[in-house]
Amino acid sequence: MVMKPVLLLTIYCCCFYRPGAQVKNTDNWLNDYIASGDKAGVYWLVKIKTNAADFYSDHAGMEITRQLTQFDFIVKVGHEGMKPTHKAVALSTAASNNWKLSPQLLGIILYRTIKDKQDKVFYIQSQDITGLKQTFTQSIPAVIIVGEYDKTLAVRTSYQHMIKILLPDDRIQFIDVAAQQAKEEVNIAAFDYSVNKINLLQHDYPSINGKNTVISIKENKPDTADIDFTGRFISSPGAGNTLSSHATTMATIIAGGGNSFYTARGVAPASRISSSSFAVLLPDNDALYKQYQVAVQNHSYGTGIENFYGADAAAYDASVQNNPALLHVFSGGNAGNQQAADGAYTGISGFANLTGSFKMSKNSISVGSVDSFSAVSPLSSKGPAYDGRVKPELLAFGEDGSSGAAALVSGTALLLQQVYKEANGGLLPDAALVKAVLLNSATDAGSKGIDFSSGYGNLDAYRAATVMKAGQFYTGSVTAGQSQSFTVAVPTGAENLKILLAWTDLPATANAYTAIVNDLDLTVMYNTSGQGWLPWVLNTAAQKDSLQLLPVQKRDSLNTVEQVTIDQPPAGSYTITVNGHSIPAGGQKFFIVYQWDPPALFKWVFPSGNDNLLPGTQPPARWQSNIGGNGLIEFKYAGTGNWQPVANAAPLSAQYYKWVVPDTSAVAMLRMTINGQQYLSDSFSISAPLQTGVGYNCATDALLYWNRSNAANYQVYKLGSQYMEPLARTTDTSFIIDKSSTTAQWFAVAPILAFNKSGVQSIAFNYTSQGVDCYFKNFTADLLAGSTRLNITLGTSYRIARVIIEKADQRGIYKSLQTYLPPIQMQYSTEDHSLTKGVNRYRARIELATGAVVYSNTETVYNLAGNQYLVYPNPVNKPQSIIVLAASLNNQVLQLFDVYGKKIAEKKMKDLSLQIETAALAKGLYFYLILKDGKKESGGKIVVQ
DSSP states (O other): OOOOHHHHHHHHHHHSOOOOTTSOSOTTGGGGGBOOSSOOOSEEEEEEOTTOTTTTTOOTTEEEEEEOSSSEEEEEESSTTOOOOOTTEEEEEEBOGGGGBOHHHHHHHHHSOOOOOSOEEEEEEESOHHHHHHHHHHHOTTSEEEEEETTEEEEEEOHHHIIIIITTOTTEEEEEEOOSOOEEOOOOOOOOGGGGTHHHHHHHOTTOSOTTOEEEEESSBOOTTOGGGTTTEEOOTTOOSOBOHHHHHHHHHHHOBSSSOGGGBOSSTTSEEEEEOOSSOSOOOHHHHHHTTOOEEEEOEEOSOOOSOOHHHHHHHHHHHHSTTOEEEEEOOSOTTOOBSSSTTBTOTTSSOOSOGGGGOSSSEEEEEEOTTSOBOTTSOOOOOTTSOOOSOEEEEOTTOHHHHHHHHHHHHHHHHHHHHHHTTTOOOOHHHHHHHHHHTSBOOSSSSOBTTTBTOBOOHHHHHHHHHHTOEEEEEEOTTOEEEEEEEEOTTOEEEEEEEEOOOOOOOTTOSSOOOSEEEEEEEETTTOOEEOOEEOOOOSSHHHHTSOOEESOOSSOSEEEEEESSOOSEEEEEEEEEEEOSSSOEEEEEEEEEEOTTOEEEEESOTTOEEOTTOOOEEEEEEOOOSEEEEEEEETTOOOOEEEEEEEEGGGOEEEOOOOSSOEEEEEEEEETTEEEEOOOEEEOOOOOEEEEEEOSSEEEEEEOOOSOSEEEEEEEOSSSEEEEEEESSSEEEEETTTOOOOEEEEEEEOGGGOBOOOOOOEEGGGSSOOSSEEEEEEEEOSSSEEEEEEESOOTTEEEEEEEEEOTTSOEEEEEEEOSSOOSEEEEEEOOOOSEEEEEEEEEEETTSOEEEOOOEEEEEOTTOSEEEESSSBOTTSOEEEEESSOSSOEEEEEOTTSOEEEEEEOOSSEEEEOOTTSOSEEEEEEEEETTEEEEEEEEEEO
16 A cells, blocks of 8 residues: 555655755755655655665666655656565655656746746657657647757747646656756957967967867857958858857857957967857757867857756767767856855855856866956856866856857867877867866966866966877776776976876766766875875865865765876876776776976966067066066067066066056067076067058059058058968058959058067958048038038048049039149038039049049039929920929929820929930920929929920
8 A cells, every 4th residue: 555645745854854965955845756646656756774875786676767865766666556665765655757857947837837828948858769759740749849969859849738748758757948048148358368378379389270170159150251260161050040249259269360350369260160059059960060070169158047967968968978079168157146046056145056057067168257367257157066066167268258268268179189180190189188188287266276166277278288289198998996007207396296087977867966977086196105195076065165165185976077186296106096986887988187387487478479569558467487486577679688677576476467568669578587597588569550541442453551650661461261461561651452463352461570570460451341432532512501512531642633623514514613732631622602503513533643533423412592393404405304303302293294284294203303304205385293292382384395
């Protein structure tokens, strides 16, 4: 006999309930999973005894479907009415189907009144996706499939159909609602590649530029006409149709070519770019990733705060499992000051606020944001993940949000892939290796060691590339209970030894209590003394003070990344051991990455040799150093010996010092002196972008010009097939484009400074769209009271001998009205007080020193001489047209009659000027009427000769 649920609920919740670290504080939340009524189905809610460690390994007659807490499980028995019997089971009660629902969907169903009748997108997970697709397609038109990946379907239906059709289906193990449309997580306005040493990487390793890699931007579509993507955008069927400035910005940060301006140069400017829509938040089809060779996908968007491992998270973990080289990079979110409404960390302000359950995936990277001084942004979303895992894993610069931070990490991942490919015959590295290098090379941020605000630290792109180039990693594989060891020799004086283990884990079941499937363990031993170290582990208890505690060293049973650090490692041999603690089936591949800092390290980071400083600004000079104390910073212009003090005692530990850049154009250097030892920076440029313009755009050539600086000469660039290319050097401040020798339309110019070093390139411009024709920017004629004001604006005075304003007489012959001789000005204005009644036509003429003549457009002024209407010429000579002018337009109609009163023409005035042809009219007298709303406005007679 089955015990009645109400009585059993009281016993279950009051007598045996033991709250664990991952369980809500309320003692009655498990009643959401207890079935109503007397009849028991095949699913049961069971509580196990505290000493039942063998429950997972020995559960005969039952199938563990879902773990709810440390002691509470949903299990499936062989048939209805069968009660779970096991030595570890302390209590059991029949379960409802609510265990299938995500936390947010459970809240919607149980605690809110569903008034929304519109269909929603639901994510469902099942082991029988094929069967479900067939059922929905053939038998249930109310459920429409809109996407799928692996064991996950995205379907569109109503809440009512979800409850009646999806929830009872035994083939479905999980359901979630896509409650919010994905939103782009803030645009990026600031630019500072030095925070993450991207500038240094691009200078020291210029060939590491993303060549032969492909990035996919999953959101709306970037502007494919942007010149920073010229020749590198790949069209794909998965792209959306909506163009987005945010998507364009993300693509620019990751892979912009720097054609439009230096701030548009991406981390990986040689990478190709593709787009994928985020209308459905599931991975793309595996075939698309393979066809377009996508190995990094950037996701700079979020939904709401979601703290559970959803079907989408499982799908992204499966995506990497199915495509081992594919790395998904997610923005952590901009909800860092908010709190979760569901999950174990409900109500803890400032923690567990990543924006989207898909960011709970294990095989991806979620990225938070820092400001220019590596401080974690208050709005940057914080961890932990729903089950206590470290999130976000990494930080990067993003003053306006985590979108740009994720893009910087995606771009750096492309560079690491390129480095590996070129050293390994074109093979791509596993995503787990790229992830391991990125995390282990990161610079510590926030509190010491790993934490739930900064993860493993702030992205160090330069260090990551150095580690990958040096091949400072191992790979191996273990099965359950098996170990594999590696040896690393650490030199004398080394500091900050860091060793990190990472692996691509199998996807967990949606709504899993903890997401880890294959659990590996990392240990490090110093062989000389036998001293050992375990990885750093954070406290995951659901209290704010616990989540803020520093990490301790112990076995990690949650994360698929484990790290050991030793601040002052003794020199000698270290053994790194990886043990397969729990691997339910098969083997698990893993990667070990290691690094250390040399003693007395100092290196300038910014400015590097590629950097340009804008005059009068106050940027931070940056360095990397493990030397204590203060240093003397000095500045000089290259080629001189005159060092000028910048800071007498700059704290080395700060890693930066803000200084005022001189208001000049020059090549300069910085010098740091520490205890008598001098460290020189690369030579860098100081210059402002030149202000450019178009003087004229004629049929055979065009004139470009710019302001003069103190440069000896200038480099003109044109846009080539992908990038800006040098076109010509000149000592002048103008350049003539010969259209017969180039079809390029985009140009830029930069000053050439001392030692043949280029200053900053100007903003690129399309000379055909600058509003300048052949010498004329504009020529206008405006009717005033009794006169016409004539205005000329020129693009340049180059080669102009004189400028003439002309007016046409009654025969249409233009005669000079006003002449201007050198020196030629850029603007002229005059008035014509001798207006002709009717049409007055004007034009401007430029006579060049070469003898060539250039005409402006013709401008017409209608002079009605104070009348409402003017009909002319009258008499009119055939085949000359009759012109009807109106002072205003009000849907007037003109009617023309012969001498017998017969209407021979009727025309509606659609403009202030109406033309009547006379070719078909016989010579003689005609009458006209102008009607407005059927009433006569004007009339008269016309003689045709």
